[in-house]
Every structure is written in structure tokens, then in C-alpha cells.
Amino acid sequence: MSRTPLRLDPSIRKYLLPLLKNDGFAGSGRTFRRIDHDAIHLVNVQGFSYGGRLAINLAVHPLDLPDMAGGPPSPKTIAEHQCEFRERLTEDDSGRVWEHDATSAGMDSAMRDAAAVYATHGRRFFDQFRGASSVLKTFDFDSFMVREPDLSRYCFGSWVRVAYVLARLRLVEGRIEEAKKFAHAALADATPQFAGFEELQRITNLAWQVD
Template sequence: MPRLESSIKEHLSPALRSDGFFGSGRTFRRLSGDFIHVVNVQGSRFGGMFAVNLGIQPRCIPDMLGNSPDTTKIREELCEFRRRLSETTSDQWWEHEATKESMDAAVRAAASVYMTAGRRLFSELSGPESPLNKVTPAQFEAGHFSFSGFRITKVRTARSLALMRQSVGNLADANAFARIALANLKIAHAFRAELEALCRATESKLPLGQADWDTPS
């Protein structure tokens, strides 16, 4: 019986490898400056179709499980910033029959979308000028930014941005992003202690009057 992995190896893997990705099977990774990029082909549990997941993990912060990211092993679902490969803003799935010809055609179509849309999506969030590096707390709070569809929740995104700013010594923005995360915490109590500690740690190193943070009730 034909396997989707064979079609991926023949029709998607060459495009990914030409862009510096390495891997096999359904998951490919590459190092791009301060970020790790991940591409994963996700089959439907009902069979007969697949989607392509894209992940971006800043190297300077922990992954979704709180571990230091490993460029050679990290999975897409552990990346802090994720989205589906798509020509639009909605999910895109490629259907196929249980034949090599059908699988080949579906993977070729997905590879084409990667080359026209996926490369651009990764490029938009890569390099020193990435909006992940450049967005300010005010812009983030006002929604005046674009992460090209790579987002999770507002709390996790603000937390990640706070940790990224702390890693480069931008303590004022780290403090501000942490306070944004706290203000939107609601029932996500697992982050409260961490975010409060991050606020205290960054505030204690700021010039007097530059931060005004009190522990939320």
C-alpha cells in the first residue's frame, strides 16, 4: 500500500531541503538566525487528507513544555508560534485517495503552496527585523502589528515577547509585555507566579519611575 511519506520524500522534501531544512518522514527543521523553523505534515485522523503545519520557536526562550529548544528534535506543536500552511487565512487541507498517483498529486499541490506562501510566511517573521523582535508593547496592545498568522493566545504571545525582550536586556519592554499578559490572564493561573516574578525581576532593574507595576488582585 502506498505511503504518504514516500510522496513527501519525492515532492515536498526537495523544496524544503533547498531552503535549508533537514529531517525525514513528516517533520523538517532548520535554524534561521535566532529562530528555529519547523514544517510538519499532519494527517487527518479520518484518513484521506493532510495539512501542513508551520512552527517558529525563538531560540532564546523555552518551548511549550518549558524546555530549552533543541534544533534537531523540536516538534511543531512545541513551538511558541504556529499556524497552518495556507494560501488564505483559513486552514487548508489536501485530499487524496489511497493511491500513489493521488498522494503524489496532493503533495505536489502542497509543495507548490509552500513555495509561494510558506517561504514568504517564514521570511516575514525571520531576521533581526522580524515583527517578533520589533513590535512594541503599545503596538501589541492596540493590535497594530502582524505576525503573519503565527500566534497562539494573547497571554502566551505576550509572555513569549516578554521573555524575548528580557533575553536581550530590553527590560522596560519585557516588563510591559509581562504586565499585558497578567492583565489578560483570566483563568490561566499557571502563568501568574511566573509573570509576577518576571515583572518584579525586570522592574527592580529599571530606573526609578520607568515602571509602575503592582501585583494584580
């Protein structure tokens, strides 16, 4: 008789969850969320259908913007793929995958190491998006033009997407001149097929009317 495969959840509860709870995350299973200032932060443990591997996905989404599906972002149910900014937990520029042998000891070892990486690099990722000093609040147009910091790595590698998000945020915040600059920058490289093309045009037109 075949044996039911062991699950990652006990290892998550043992090694990763205590760190997440300490950082203000809540949830169960494999997805955990917190609200920080006006953004949702998310941590998701990803297993693989063929087993023996795990990864940890990190994500941030501004509460003031629709999620990637176009609906209002839900602090309790938003999924990683619905967030604007995403990163796979890693110590360098390539997302890391932890391998294990599908035993309790093997999964414990992988999750223990992943939790240690979260404690340094995962927290560092989220620190960029925390409080009034969040990069979503402070990232100015001059910094955008010199690509510092490199937010595009969290937005599908697309600087058009970064400019689009920042234009929408600045508009919500009433920072019309900045919204106009980011919208113009996005439109300089966006094609009409870009999902936010018409919205960028509206932002630009609205900004000119308000000047």
C-alpha cells in the same frame, strides 16, 4: 490478502523536500527543521488516521525560551506541538487540508499542490521570523497594542500568550523596559490559572527593581 497502504513519504520527497532543502531545512520522514538566527523553524506533514487527507504544519520557536513542555528546545528533535508559534499551511485564514484517494497518483497530485502553496504562503509565514528583522526582534509595544501584525493567530488566538512570549524574550535580550510593558499587558488580561502568571509577575517585579 490485504495490501499495505501506500505512504505519503515518496510524494513528500518528490515535491516538497526539494523546496525545503533549497530553503535550508533538513530532516527525513515528515518533519524538517532549520535554525534561522536564534529561532527554530519547522515544517511537518500531517497525515490523518482515517486516510485520504494531509495537511502541512508550520512552526517557529525561539531558541532562548523553553519549549511548550518546559524543557530546552532541541533543534534536532523539537516537535510542532512544542513550538510557540504555529500555523497550518493555507492561502487564507483557515488551515487547509488536501484530500487524496490514497493512490500514488492521488498523493502526488495533493503534495504537488501543497508544495506550490508552501512556495508562496509557507515561505511568507517564515519570512516574518527570519534574521535580525524577525518580528520576534522588532515587534514593539505600540504595534502590540494595535494588534499589527496579528501574531495571536499563531499563539492559540491568545494575545496574552503573545505578550508573555515577548516579555520573556525582551528580558533575555536585556530590554527591561519593554519586558515590563509586555508583562503588564499580559497580566491585565491573564487569570491566575494562566501557565505563565507567576513568571509574568516576576518579570514585572524585576523590571521595577532594575529601573
